[in-house]
Amino acid sequence: MKQALYFGVLSVLLAGCSQFKTNKQAASIPVNLESHVQAHNDDVLADVPTSSPKIVTSDSRTMLLGKWYGIRKTGDGGQKEWLTERSADGTYRVDFRSTAKNGDVRSQSEVGFWGVSGGTYFRIFRGWVTVEGMKPADPHNADHYDAYAIQSLNDSYFTYKHVVRDHLYTVKKMPADFRLPVTVKSESNEPLTFSF
Numbered sequence: 001m002k003q004a005l006y007f008g009v010l011s012v013l014l015a016g017c018s019q020f021k022t023n024k025q026a027a028s029i030p031v032n033l034e035s036h037v038q039a040h041n042d043d044v045l046a047d048v049p050t051s052s053p054k055i056v057t058s059d060s061r062t063m064l065l066g067k068w069y070g071i072r073k074t075g076d077g078g079q080k081e082w083l084t085e086r087s088a089d090g091t092y093r094v095d096f097r098s099t100a101k102n103g104d105v106r107s108q109s110e111v112g113f114w115g116v117s118g119g120t121y122f123r124i125f126r127g128w129v130t131v132e133g134m135k136p137a138d139p140h141n142a143d144h145y146d147a148y149a150i151q152s153l154n155d156s157y158f159t160y161k162h163v164v165r166d167h168l169y170t171v172k173k174m175p176a177d178f179r180l181p182v183t184v185k186s187e188s189n190e191p192l193t194f195s196f
Helices: 002-017 033-046 057-064
Strands: 066-073 079-086 091-099 105-117 120-130 133-136 145-153 157-162 168-174
Touching: 057 105, 057 145, 079 168
Parallel strands: none
Antiparallel strands: 066 079, 066 168, 079 091, 091 105, 105 120, 120 133, 120 145, 145 157, 157 168
16 A cells, blocks of 8 residues: 555656756756856746746756846846845845946845746735845735746746736746855845845
8 A cells, every 4th residue: 555655656756857947957057047047947948848847846846946147138238146045944135236237236135925726826025125134025015926927947947927017037046155246335225134
């Protein structure tokens, strides 16, 4: 009986894991991460499923822990980088670094809660981290609650699509010691390093 139960559970787990899109990527971080992520985005766009893949929630939740890095060009010729760190207690922190076309750099840090249910990844934004401490967000603002359809997820890349805005994002898994350079000034709207 135990052996039959074991093989039954194992077959369900394997079936769920087989739904993940797998890419054979080099384990090292590419020299030009921006073009590498963009190339991955192009590959994913060509193969985006019409519905979310069947995903075992506990597996995807475990895979999403840790630090994930993203970068994209902005409409004004600059670029925006972000580093999201998800913790097992359901909290997240995301550090943003925006570089304008003229070279000016701004940083911002946000915190909140995150989770996964089936093929949906969600975030609840709770506030900003500033020099003075935590600045809470308005919990009545509907824009502070986001849901994303998981497009693909493996040990190296995570691609997800905002269910309302239809924006597609791809991020790369980073080592635990990876950090974005953060610009800290004395104004209240500038970030401060923060740990959960």
